[in-house]
Amino acid sequence: MNSLPEYSPADYNLSSLCLRHPTPDEQIQIWTTTAATWGDPLDLLPLWLQRFKYLTTIPLAKNGGMTMWILTNTNYLPDQRPILSSCDTFLKRSLSSDAQGNTKDNIIYGIASVFTPPQYRRRGYAARLMEELSKKLHSWQSVHAPCIGSILYSDIGRSYYTKLGWHVNASNIHYTFKPAQVPWPSCTEGISKSRLAELCDIDEVMIRKAMKLPTNEERRRVVIIPDVEHMLWHIEKGEFMSNLFLGKIPSLKGVIIGVPGNRMWAIWTHCYYTHPEAQSSENGLYILRLVVENDECTIDNDTELADLLKAILRAAQYEATEWKLDYINLWEPSLLVQRLIGKSGIEHAATDRKDKAVASGMWYDENGSNIDPPLWINNERYAYC
Known part of the structure; x- marks a missing residue:
């Protein structure tokens, strides 16, 4: 040159x-x-x-x-x-x-x-x-x-x-949860990579329905579609680093619970920035998207929903422990989910990001x-x- x-x-x-x-x-x-x-x-x-x-x-x-x-x-x-x-x-x-x-x-x-x-x-x-x-x-x-x-x-x-x-x-809020030595919740089902497109399509239909509802909000509402391309971008980035550091790739890309029409699911990715055995590792399980199906009908159903969310978070704690991750991170949960987190009984911390x-x-x-x-x-x- x-x-x-x-x-x-x-x-x-x-x-x-x-x-x-x-x-x-x-x-x-x-x-x-x-x-x-x-x-x-x-x-x-x-x-x-x-x-x-x-x-x-x-x-x-x-x-x-x-x-x-x-x-x-x-x-x-x-x-x-x-x-x-x-x-x-x-x-x-x-x-x-x-x-x-x-x-x-x-x-x-x-x-x-x-x-x-x-x-x-x-x-x-x-x-x-x-x-x-x-x-x-x-x-x-x-x-x-x-x-x-x-x-x-x-x-x-x-x-x-x-x-x-x-x-x-x-x-710019996120919630952080600690990994824990807990059993995988028997009432939940792991989400495989092959199922992501189906769930993302269902999610998009719900988002489009919600965005068509009139609102008292004067500002324009904007949402980035949580499509399968976004999920796979993060997941396959994580797979590369997981394979590099551990020689293997996680099979579960999330967790789902409930019956069709009244389900809750989380799609996640395993983020490795350093080797898990490093003294100061800062690797995390990031929940990319948390979905509450039919959430407009859940106002009087907090107790049941809190149990569903607790199972989701327990599964995340199990997954983080299995894959030697240091924390679980959930960004911008809805007001409903924030309320459910408080009722779940799972230790957590909320952070308003100022610098990163x-x-x-x-x-x-x-x-x-x-x-x-x-x-x-x-x-x-x-x-x-």
Whole structure:
């Protein structure tokens, strides 16, 4: 690769800077630099490159669902140009609804892996990347459906992306439960990978029905569809790391209880960030989506529902223990589920995320102009990117 020029801190305003898509060699350059900043031994680099490549081939990412972007200088040729900053975007199917219950299908982009190489940091390149991206996404892949916004999950607090136009969601709550040496609840059934599509389809039908109901909420309601592509994106990421660290893959992708029409289920993923035997492992079982079937008829049935949820959580505790995970995490449970958690008798802690995985959004009108945030429904872990 040719030597690249040194850029001054003011160069982020250059008119020659623009968004492009990286070549295959530039993708490897991005992944290599990213892995190096993690401080991993050099001999692990082939594994991390394999992982990065693999993540472009799984559901949600494959077939054009994932797009890689770079901020670069048009004065240089591909494979010779500087990669000043980079990120990925994921196309997410969404549904919006007004106060009268009029619904529209649309798309939202998830922005992930915003990364600036160390030698280019503190020069405004990430901000320029995001500025250019905000202007591009409204019309990007618009053949699928109108784009109504983009979301990201900030790991650098709440102020940086807010200044760039991505406003922090009204709620960023998750509940944490501890693994426990408990038996698998006999009244529940494990969910296999082959069953995910069926359950996600049922879930989508219920969501569409709920979004058609009129509401007193004046803001537009928005939901990212919890489809099987989202579930498999997280699950297959977890499978790669599980196979790497443990040499095997979990067979259960969740748990279900109850009879059709009055069921409750949870779909989960096993997240390994370090080897389970490491002294300071921070690996978790993340509940991607928790569904209460026919929940509009459950107001006077809390005791029975609390028992169902308790069985779901016991199954999660069992699974976390079996797979050497350190915690169970449930994002943004509904008010109903929050009430049931309190009645379940299972120890838990609620956290309002301030610094990590802070859900934030930029929202568009039909012309691509920024508008006030909508009511974001089901901001659960499946939507994370």
